[in-house]
Amino acid sequence: MKVNNYMALQFMSKSENEAFARITVAAFVSQLDPQVNELTDIKTVVSEAVTNSIIHGYENKPDGMISITAKIEEDTVYITVEDEGLGIENLDEAMQPLFTSKPELERSGMGFTIMENFMDEVEINSILGKGTKVTMMKRIESKKALYN
DSSP states (O other), X not given: OOOOEEEEEEEESOTTHHHHHHHHHHHHXXXXXXXXXXXXXXXXXXXXXXXXXXXXXXTTOTTOEXXXXXXXXXXXXXXXXXEOSSOOSOHHHHTSTTOOSOGGGTOOSOHHHHHHHXXXXXXXXXXXXXXXXXXXXXXXXXXXXXXX
């Protein structure tokens, strides 16, 4: 498939950058004229992935870097959120609903479950001590198509 558009973003692992990442990706995806619920889904999964990087990957240390890339191919958006943090020790366990490695922070343990439910495809690669890469894909049903 031909890439219609591409963006890359890199920022420090500060919690205040989560909103920046969410809004930036949403603005990029807006060119596909998504429905409100699709845009909300994308903003939510970006928030979840970035928050996981900040809290778990870098343990709230603000000097880590988080990278986001997004590309559009026809009616599909691909989003990758990547960090060079701690990595995930047991990915199968981490993907279980309600599992959290930080119960003292009152985390819900639903981040990966939300990503899987809101996106068409989710792939997570993590290497202990090297970081985590979350790649997500969603087909957008353009509002324009609904009215034609």
